[in-house]
Amino acid sequence: MQKTDWTKEEIYALYEKPLLELVYEAATVHREFHPKNEVQISTLLSIKTGGCPEDCGYCPQAARYHTDIEKNDLMTLHQVKAAALRAKESGSSRLCMGAAWRNVRDNEEFEQVLDMVSTVNEIGLEVCCTLGMLTENQAKRLANAGLYAYNHNIDTSEEYYKEVISTRGYEDRLKTIDNVRKTGVTVCSGGIIGMGESWKDRCDMLHTLSILNPQPESVPINALVPVEGTPLEEQQVVSSWEMIRMVAVTRIVLPKSVVRLSAGRTSMNQETQAFCYMAGASSIFAGDKLLTTPNPDIKDDLSMFKELGIEPKQAYKKQKENHEVEGKEGKIKWSRPGHKIERNVRAQEKAKKEKV
Numbered sequence: 001m002q003k004t005d006w007t008k009e010e011i012y013a014l015y016e017k018p019l020l021e022l023v024y025e026a027a028t029v030h031r032e033f034h035p036k037n038e039v040q041i042s043t044l045l046s047i048k049t050g051g052c053p054e055d056c057g058y059c060p061q062a063a064r065y066h067t068d069i070e071k072n073d074l075m076t077l078h079q080v081k082a083a084a085l086r087a088k089e090s091g092s093s094r095l096c097m098g099a100a101w102r103n104v105r106d107n108e109e110f111e112q113v114l115d116m117v118s119t120v121n122e123i124g125l126e127v128c129c130t131l132g133m134l135t136e137n138q139a140k141r142l143a144n145a146g147l148y149a150y151n152h153n154i155d156t157s158e159e160y161y162k163e164v165i166s167t168r169g170y171e172d173r174l175k176t177i178d179n180v181r182k183t184g185v186t187v188c189s190g191g192i193i194g195m196g197e198s199w200k201d202r203c204d205m206l207h208t209l210s211i212l213n214p215q216p217e218s219v220p221i222n223a224l225v226p227v228e229g230t231p232l233e234e235q236q237v238v239s240s241w242e243m244i245r246m247v248a249v250t251r252i253v254l255p256k257s258v259v260r261l262s263a264g265r266t267s268m269n270q271e272t273q274a275f276c277y278m279a280g281a282s283s284i285f286a287g288d289k290l291l292t293t294p295n296p297d298i299k300d301d302l303s304m305f306k307e308l309g310i311e312p313k314q315a316y317k318k319q320k321e322n323h324e325v326e327g328k329e330g331k332i333k334w335s336r337p338g339h340k341i342e343r344n345v346r347a348q349e350k351a352k353k354e355k356v
């Protein structure tokens with residue numbers, strides 16, 4: 001039976017188990033709730049890149065840091081359709097569209113995104129979006145357009161969040177997840193390890209996700225890819241063992257969720273990834289880039305799947321919903337804590353100097 005009242009102490013105890021025992025337990029849970037040789041391939045498409053007003057310390061898309069990413073305005077419907085067809089042809093069953101926005105605004109660009117959602121759904125891919133903070137009305141409009149999932153990561157523990165981001169609060173993340181839950185759109189929420197957090201922060205993040213009722217259907221686990229120019233550029237890459245341990249604990253406390261091996265796969269060899277599938281990872285992102293960071297070649301992924309006897313999961317066709325959408329919601333106030341994070345300020349000052 002699925003346990004939904006995890007305590008932090010129980011999760012700490014899991015995290016501290018001998019690794020092989022932990023993986024065995026996770027693999028047992030995985031076989032109870034998921035097909036044993038199936039992994040979903042998702043494609044992540046950046047539909048609007050860079051120029052983001054937020055200060056997420058890990059993100060090269062934040063306008064305030066100096067990184068060499070290529071910025072792009074919102075893609076056209078034609079570009080998105082072409083990318084979706086390519087993704088489907090190469091074996092993906094889900095397309096996740098990401099825009100570097102703080103929050104969704106009720107403007108022409110949102111109308112265009114709604115058209116994109118509808119088009120990708122018609123193509124027969126599960127459609128996911130990650131567009132920043134979202135109101136209930138906006139969530140309903142996305143559901144009506146055929147959105148299957150909304151991604152909104154909580155990133156890390158509530159306590160450590162303040163060390164990484166100062167332009168929004170943890171409660172905003174949870175509020176957006178709650179707004180998505182008011183529709184039939186599924187929730188995708190996870191985090192990043194390797195940002196300088198303690199192992200207890202990792203467990204605390206899983207605790208927050210595990211006590212959501214219902215738990216998120218999808219949980220991405222990212223390993224930080226340190227990017228030059230961001231405040232976390234000097235962070236050490238997490239070890240394979242830490243990644244495997246994190247996947248295994250996630251699988252046990254969120255037994256029904258799809259656990260997604262996300263950013264950081266380029267620094268893992270195929271043996272490490274195989275260990276992660278054993279420990280309960282059931283999805284990967286395909287494509288040569290994950291928004292802006294490198295990702296393994298799909299041909300290598302497919303040959304690894306063949307070697308391991310893994311089958312890519314088929315897409316689920318989403319029916320459009322029919323929510324009544326209110327004309328006006330009034331102005332939503334998302335928080336803006338604005339506290340000082342030394343390394344974020346330093347990265348910003350460095351970027352300013354380089355510009356002069």
Ligand code: SF4
Nearest residue numbers: 052054056059062100
């Ligand atoms: S993670 Fe998202 S919200 Fe944060 S800076 Fe990057 S694009 Fe903006």
